[in-house]
């Protein structure tokens with residue numbers, strides 16, 4: 001009998017260790033394969049692409065940063081670039097394709113050229129870096145012309161556009177993802193791995209934000225094309241840019257992989273800061289028509305999930321304050337926050353955060369192995385400290401290996417939907433608003449978010 005218990009104990013210890021190692025964020029695909037012939041696009045896969053031939057539309061700040069990274073990723077080939085500013089097209093070609101090893105891309109200059117690009121049959125992926133209004137129109141057209149799409153954030157501006165993305169992706173079976181890079185920040189991805197391994201216990205509450213003083217950039221005559229970002233603040237209230245805060249939280253909470261966001265309430269402060277900034281800083285000929293901005297400086301949106309978790313989102317791009325994405329998780333066994341000061345705390349001493357060096361050791365210990373393997377090159381090539389490179393690397397890696405992408409079209413729709421829904425709640429004096437189930441009932445077919453490896 002005693003021998004039985006000893007054997008049982010050793011066996012349990014062994015299986016626990018194996019499970020603990022396997023239960024991280026990154027999983028080997030072979031051990032988790034599910035059927036790919038359903039109507040929904042959960043864990044959707046397509047045939048592996050040997051080389052991913054890419055067209056980049058929009059060569060402003062973001063498009064040029066992508067050109068800095070994509071040609072350096074094995075198996076990625078930029079074959080076409082496009083912008084309505086011919087200087088940006090010509091300069092980008094000169095700057096990013098001066099290496100003899102790289103064949104220069106085809107250059108496009110007119111406002112409708114994205115349609116000509118989508119109609120080509122030698123392009124696999126359309127990578128959209130324009131202002132927001134063109135995101136969904138380009139994505140839908142690209143999918144209808146047999147292309148995968150990766151769209152800068154947010155992928156859509158209205159619920160109607162969110163459904164357009166979902167329905168077109170389901171009909172065409174193409175990948176359609178949002179280029180949400182904050183999931184891949186070194187801090188966020190280690191914490192995500194910790195959460196998947198259960199270190200925080202049951203997660204109860206999370207917080208995310210986009211707090212970034214963009215006043216000077218928004219009023220600049222040269223930074224954003226045609227002041228597109230400022231014009232949104234004139235036109236609308238609510239959380240106009242939810243995905244950097246929400247994206248990492250949604251994956252950590254396994255949204256539409258076992259849980260779903262059901263409803264939200266939203267409240268905005270009045271508009272003070274941007275109006276005052278405009279009055280104090282702009283010359284007479286720079287004055288904006290009436291200086292009317294519908295966007296209240298601070299927006300607070302509270303989301304409740306089906307499984308009873310809460311998410312607090314904040315958005316403020318018009319107040320003088322330090323940058324923050326908040327990134328806070330509170331669970332039954334621990335707590336983490338990234339801003340304003342990183343803190344990690346666990347039971348039974350959670351009233352006191354870990355010392356800085358112990359926190360750094362923990363973050364490194366739980367940094368997923370696939371991230372460790374590329375972190376040096378990610379930091380060297382960069383893009384927000386390396387997270388942009390990791391995002392592109394994962395996109396190309398999954399396409400080349402026929403794996404499900406880390407993000408899917410339902411993520412794109414759910415995170416973007418907050419834009420219209422937060423405004424809708426504000427318009428109804430902060431009444432609760434239902435969040436559509438873009439998976440149409442399939443939100444608990446899977447039981448967790450995983451990023452796959454071959």
Ligand SMILES: NC(=O)c1ccc[n+]([C@@H]2O[C@H](COP(=O)([O-])OP(=O)(O)OC[C@H]3O[C@@H](n4cnc5c(N)ncnc54)[C@H](O)[C@@H]3O)[C@@H](O)[C@H]2O)c1
Nearest residue numbers: 058059060061062082083084111129130131152153224225
């Ligand atoms: N993920 C991130 O960290 C991050 C950071 C900044 C911006 N963004 C997103 O990236 C996108 C672009 O932002 P940005 O800062 O590069 O803006 P930007 O104004 O610098 O660039 C937009 C570009 O689109 C071009 N354009 C306009 N109409 C076009 C058309 N019909 N065809 C082709 N090009 C056209 C403009 O000439 C401009 O060069 C936005 O969606 C923004 O939200 C994401």
